Amino acid sequence: MNTCFAPCPVVFDLDGTLIDSAPDIHATVNVVLRQRNVPPLTLDQVRGFIGGGVDLLWRRVIAATGLPVEAHRDMVAAFMARYEDANALTRLYPNVADALSVLADRGYPLGICTNKPLGPTRAILDHFGITGLFGAIIGGDSMPQKKPDAAPLRAAFTGLGADPHSPKGVYVGDSEFDAECAANTAVPFLLYTRGYRKTPIGQMLHTANFDDYGQLPLLVEETVAIS
Numbered sequence: 001m002n003t004c005f006a007p008c009p010v011v012f013d014l015d016g017t018l019i020d021s022a023p024d025i026h027a028t029v030n031v032v033l034r035q036r037n038v039p040p041l042t043l044d045q046v047r048g049f050i051g052g053g054v055d056l057l058w059r060r061v062i063a064a065t066g067l068p069v070e071a072h073r074d075m076v077a078a079f080m081a082r083y084e085d086a087n088a089l090t091r092l093y094p095n096v097a098d099a100l101s102v103l104a105d106r107g108y109p110l111g112i113c114t115n116k117p118l119g120p121t122r123a124i125l126d127h128f129g130i131t132g133l134f135g136a137i138i139g140g141d142s143m144p145q146k147k148p149d150a151a152p153l154r155a156a157f158t159g160l161g162a163d164p165h166s167p168k169g170v171y172v173g174d175s176e177f178d179a180e181c182a183a184n185t186a187v188p189f190l191l192y193t194r195g196y197r198k199t200p201i202g203q204m205l206h207t208a209n210f211d212d213y214g215q216l217p218l219l220v221e222e223t224v225a226i227s
């Protein structure tokens, strides 16, 4: 049972869930590659590398470009030096701002659990003026573990006042990492289908899915009512 006696916390993934950040991540990867005279990757390639955090992103970039694996540390450092300023091409998905304020107005404590490092996470939330909506923000470098480990999501829920031993709430995300993380945490998972997943919807473990944030407030209410 996932019953909440007060409004349940609702925690969101970030890249591919609240924001379409792949164009900025893609552009920043290519700036770093250009510094090494490496030909650029396509947006589709880089989008497919997002979800597991910056270290995994660059392991995948290195495998795709044939760069030496020893280059990893330098590439990550060069990327991180630019990541917080990479916001010009990033957009909130349609109706995100409205859905967040409806949920906040209804009393749901809101949080973020992302594999994106905390610096760029806070920078992009500030850029869109929505940082203050979130009572807990866990980034990919906030803890030793990353999603799909349950620890970061559990930390987000407990940061919002949930019981640490039996966290209650709902997780909203776009990727295989998120689906597995929600299962590991034993909370319902709402899948946003327009993000960066590579697996067909029917093959992903999820409680319900949606493709428009206009549907989310009702979906959260229904999920909380039946869980």
Ligand SMILES: O=C(O)COP(=O)(O)O
Pocket: 013, 014, 015, 016, 049, 050, 051, 052, 053, 054, 057, 113, 114, 115, 116, 117, 175
């Ligand atoms: O930075 C990433 O690779 C993924 O970020 P996400 O957890 O917000 O999808």
Ligand SMILES: [Mg+2]
Pocket: 013, 014, 015, 016, 017, 051, 173, 174, 175, 195, 196
């Ligand atoms: Mg994501």
